[in-house]
């Protein structure tokens with residue numbers, strides 16, 4: 205693991221923020237670099253993931269989650285990735301608030317769950333319904349599809365099977 209730390213200007217408040225780069229090896233994929241920018245002045249925080257071989261990587265992936273083991277499928281998500289789970293009506297769009305991370309499908313569902321719990325105060329009925337579906341999916345009781353698209357080539361779904369579709 206190689207890491208480096210730099211000080212750069214915070215994009216939110218302009219004061220000095222800490223920028224950390226760390227290398228990670230992902231099995232069946234290769235080396236990825238995780239970058240984290242954190243500012244102690246305004247608590248701005250942003251992470252992203254870059255693939256060392258991004259020029260050679262596929263841009264579209266599809267994983268059918270049919271049994272509990274499939275929830276362990278790795279996901280490498282950069283800030284430019286778009287994720288969709290049609291059966292659950294869930295979607296992540298790229299943008300300045302879309303962090304990059306390495307996780308697995310279960311971790312992805314957990315992130316969706318946390319996001320919905322935050323917004324559930326405004327539309328409680330709908331949120332309760334979606335949360336029920338997510339909990340079923342996390343328990344391996346519901347089949348669903350994960351679609352990942354990233355034009356930058358920094359994202360991937362990685363596991364025993366081949367999930368590349370483009």
Ligand SMILES: [Zn+2]
Pocket residue numbers: 214215216217218219221243244245246247248
């Ligand atoms: Zn700041």
